[in-house]
Amino acid sequence: MTEHIHPIFDRLLQRSDRERRLGQRSKVLWLTGLSGSGKSTIAQHLERYLYNNGFFAQVLDGDNIRSGINNNLSFSPEDRQENIRRIAEIARLYLDSGIITLNSFISPTVEIREMARQIIGPEDFLEIYINAPLEVCESRDVKGLYEKARAGQIKGFTGIDAPYEPPLHPALEIKTDEQSLEESVEAVFQFLKPHIELPKA
Template sequence: MEHIHPVFDQILNRADKERMLGQRGCTLWLTGLSGSGKTTLARHAEKELAAQGFLTQVLDGDNIRTGINNNLGFGEEDRRENIRRIAEVTKLFVQCGVVTMNSFISPSQEMRDMARDIIGPEDFLEVFVDAPLEVCEERDVKGMYKKARAGQIPNFTGISAPYDAPEKPDIHVRTDGRSIEECVKQVIDFVMPRIKV
C-alpha cells in the first residue's frame, strides 16, 4: 500500500457534482428474500425518479454477478466479498451525486453493516423489502426455490441458508397484498426529502 497515492483532494468534489445535477446522492439498499420484489421495486422507483428529473443507477444482484463479480460463488466468504465490492462501487456513484438503488439479498446484518460503513451511514438507507417465504416461493419465476428444496442449489437464502431480517430498517416495505404502485410511492415519499435540493 506504500506506493498508492490517492488524488481525491485534486478532483471535483461531491458538492460540485451534486450542484451540477441538482440533487443529493444516496443509496437505497434493498434487502429481502429472493422473490420479495427488490428488483421490481428498484426498476419502478428508478423510472419514477427519472420522470421527476433525478439521475439514478440500479445495481442488481444478477447483473453484478455476470460482470464485476462473475468470479465469486455463493459460499459465505464469496457472498461477503460480493457485498464489499458492491458497496465500494456504490460509494463512487453516491460521491458523484447519483441516487443508487441496490437490489441484493445481502442476507446477514453483518454484511449490511459492512456496506453501511463503506458507503457511509449518512448515505445508506436500508430498505427491507418484505414478503413471507411462501409468497416469495409462489412468485418464483426462475424456479430457484424448487431447485433449492430439491437440494440442487446449496446455500440458498431462506431454505438452506439463513436470512437475518433487518430489525431497524430505515423503511419497511411490505410487498404482499399491495400493488407495486403503492410500494413505489412509499419509497419515493421516503427518499424525496433526502435527495431533493
C-alpha cells in the first residue's frame, strides 16, 4: 500500500520555520527508569519550568498515551515495542512542529530505546536516565504496583519479573534518591537549555 502514499513534506512549513516562530530549537528528551524513579514527576515539573522560562514543551507519558492512542495495547513484549514505536513517531511529529517533547516511559531495554532513537533521529534524541534503587522506587509506590507484582497479581512487571536494562551512555543521569525534585528539574533544565536555545542573531 505504501506505493500509493505521496508525502508532501517539501511543500509544508519546515521545522526551522516553526522553531523561529516559537523561539526555540525542538528536541526530544527520553526519560527512562524504573516505575517510581521519578520520570513523570520530573517531566511534569520540567514542562512548567520550561514554560515559565519562555519555552514550549509537551509531556508524553504512559497515562496520556495508554489511555488514548495506545489503549489497544497490552504489556506483552511485542505490544511494549509497538507502544514505544508509536510514541517515537508522535514525538517526531512534535519535533518537526518545533516543540520540545518530554517523553516519560520505562522503555526497559536498550534495544527498544535504540528503536526510538532511530525513529526520532540520533541528533535530536536526548536520553535521560532517571535512576533510583529498586527499594526506593518500591517505597514510593502509591499505586501499589510493586506489591501486586511481588504477589504475582501483575506479570512481567519491570524490575520484579521482567528486566530493566539501564542506558549504557545516557546524555544525563539523575539520581533521584540523592537530590530533591527541585534539584533534579534544575539539573535537567540546565543540561537541556543549550540544546533548545536558538543561536543569537
